[in-house]
Amino acid sequence: MRVLNALGEKVNHVYGVAGAEQEYxxxxxxxxxxxxxLVYVGRTLFGAAxxxxxxxxxxxxxPINDKVLAFMRDVDKELWKLGVIVKxxxxxxxxxxxxxxxxxxxxxxxxxxxxxxxxVLEQTAERHGLACLLHEKPFDRLNGSGKHNNWSMMTDKNENLFxxxxxxxxxxxxxxxxAAVVKAVDDYPELLLASISSRGNDCRLGGFEAPPRVLTVFLGQSAERAIRLATNGKWRYGVDILPAVAKNTDRNRTSPFAFTGNKFEFRSVGSSASVADVNTAINVxxxxxxxxxxxxxxxxxxAMKCAGELxxxxxxxxxxxxxxxxxxSDEWASEAKLRGLKNCDCVDAAIALTNAHNVNVLARHNIMNYKEVSARQKIMLQNYINTVRAEANVALEMCRKQIFSSAEEYIATLVQTAQGKSALGIDHQQTSDRAEKLGKLLKTVETRAARLRSHLDRxxxxxxxxDIAYYCRDAVSPAxxxxxxxxxxxxxxxPAQFWRLPTYGQMLFGVK
Ligand SMILES: [Mg+2]
Structure with a gap:
């Protein structure tokens, strides 16, 4: 409001608007x-492609299949009743x-x-005999789910400031x-990254059409041209000669923070996150x-001359x-380093949250004081630790209850078959080889499970x-x-009849 009033506009109120696209x-x-x-931690910890x-x-x-379409219609109805206008x-x-x-x-x-x-998505899915997975990375080697946060600022005169x-x-x-947004992203990358960080989102970001953890802004060609002129010093004479910026119709779907014509799309938000955090961070x-x-x-x-200079x-x-x-691209990853841009995962971002720089801005704008920021940091780290620990426990339990026995049973059958073939004078070499190969692989799985167990004990x-959060990230998770x-x-x-877990083929394509 102070900026707009200085530019000679009479505005009584400015507020943020958002629209969060939900993937699932x-x-x-x-x-x-x-x-x-899936039941315990929301994502598959095992599963061959x-x-x-x-x-x-x-x-x-x-086209959307009938079963899903019926589900979506029900979701729409339920949400409309609650005043959430989904389209x-x-x-x-x-x-x-x-x-x-x-x-x-x-x-x-x-x-x-x-x-x-x-x-509503989760409850409606249950009624339709379905399960809605909101996790950021339920399936490995496939795209994860995000929640693109489309954000803009409006005035009480219904004008969009972008x-x-x-x-x-x-x-x-x-x-x-x-300029205010570009400056905000450069000044407060850790605050913005902390607002989108979670263990689940760490599994998603940086691959399979999810943006990298390094935050950059995409502005599009016409704004980029204006910036070139600005940084060449050709704007220093005031706003009257500022070149008009044509409406941006470019898209860059690889950008974490993209200007899309009249709003910014923050694509790094995780599908299970509340958008309250991310919008608080952008707004502040x-x-x-x-x-x-x-x-x-x-x-x-x-003021107008000053605006041009700013x-x-x-x-x-x-x-x-x-x-x-x-x-x-890989080239961008190395260039981002040269530019000195921050690359934080969940643990780094949580730790950075209580830096004086971040706390000061939250306190100055009466959003949170040090105690409140530090409480959130603790919760973030504890959630991270609890999640990794639960994942490791579930992985070990799945080894004990499903994976080891599936392999053992099949190996025993192979051995029996080889003996039977031998008794009948049939060549059993391939069957025996298969049993041996599986035996070795099972041994590897057992050894790696034991190593994971010892990391959990540590x-x-x-x-x-x-320390616990770092150990979860650097030892437990890689194990x-x-x-x-x-x-x-x-x-x-x-073979399918021995494997005690539904496979990716079954869950994603319905193939037994
Ligand atoms: Mg999408």
Whole structure:
């Protein structure tokens, strides 16, 4: 409001709006309840890839099947009753993956609506004999699920502040707002990353069409051209000669934080997260940029000239977070390092949350004081630890209850078959070889399970929360990955009738 009033606009109120696109998987409930990993921790901890994945994009482009359509209609009705206006529903890229998008609402209402949406999705799925998986990465080697948070700012006159204008004044306002966001992302990357971080999202980010953990802003060609002019110093004479920015129609689906014409789409949010955190972080970081702008504008003899200078200065100073290229490429990962951009996972982000820089901005804007931030940090770390520990316990239990016995039973059958063949004078070499190969692989799985067990034992001897979180990330989680690799190889060698868990093929394609 202070910025707008300085530019000569009479505005009484500015508020954030958000629309959170919700991605999810839907699988048969009968199969879901046979997967302890899905029931306990929401994602598959084991599971060899099906022979076919998402490479054909056939699920994305095919019509929605009747069963899912009936589910979506019910979800719509339930949500409309609750005042959550959902509109768009479609298939997503991975098999059995879908998406739902609500209409925009003020951020607090959007956050409430989003919470209700997740609840309604899960309850409705149950009534339809389905299970709705909201986890960020329920299936390995397939796309995970996100919750793209579309965010913008509106005035009480119903004007969207990210709508490019036609007059020099509107144009200055628009560029100043863009500059505020670019500055916010560069000034508060850890705050923004902490707001989207969780163990589940760590499993998703950085691959399979999910943005990397390094935060950058995509602005599109016309805004990028304006920035080039700004940083060349051609704008220093005031806003009257600012080039008009044409409405942005470019899309960059690899960008974590993309300007999409009249709003920003933050694509890093996890599918099971509440959008309250992420919008709090965006709002406070942008509010801080605007506060600094407002202070300068208030003391400027010529506010419009000052606005032009602020735009030029801000883009020049923060252009390292502007990136229009492919965020999924390896070249970008090394360039991001050169630019000195932060790359935080959940543990790093949680620890950074209580840095003075982050606490100060939250306190200055009366969002949270140190105690409140530090409480959230503890909860974040504890959630992370609890999740990794539960995952490891479930993985070990699945080894004991399903995986070892599946392999042992099949090996015993192979040995028996080899003996029978031998008694009948039939060549049994291949059968015996198979039994031996499986025996060795089973031994590997057992060894890796034992190693995971010993990491868990070591975990219980640590008492500092930060140490425990690091140990979960750096020792327990990699040990789980190694166990999975061996167990998944085992699965591919065992016939369906011996394997005691529903496979990826069954859950995703209905193939026995
Ligand atoms: Mg989507």
């Amino acid at each position: 998987f839907l699988i048969d409930r009968a199969l879901f309840v046979q997967r302890p990993d 099906a022979p076919k994945g998402q490479e054909f994009d056939d699920h994305y482009f095919c 768009t529903e479609h298939n997503e890229v991975a098999p059995r993956q879908h998406e739902l998008a609500p209409c925009y609402a003020r951020v607090n209402l959007a956050a409430d609506g989003d919470q209700l949406t997740m609840e 709508e490019p204008g036609v007059t020099p004044r509107q144009n200055a306002r628009f560029l100043l707002m863009l 970081a942008v509010a801080e940029s605007l506060r600094q702008f407002a202070d300068k504008l208030a003391h400027a003899p010529n 735009v030029a200065e801000t883009f020049a100073k923060h252009r390292r977070v502007v990136f229009n290229g492919n965020n999924y 975990l219980s001897t640590l008492d500092d929360t930060t 789980m990955d190694r166990l999975r690799t061996a167990a998944d190889r085992l699965e591919t060698l065992i």
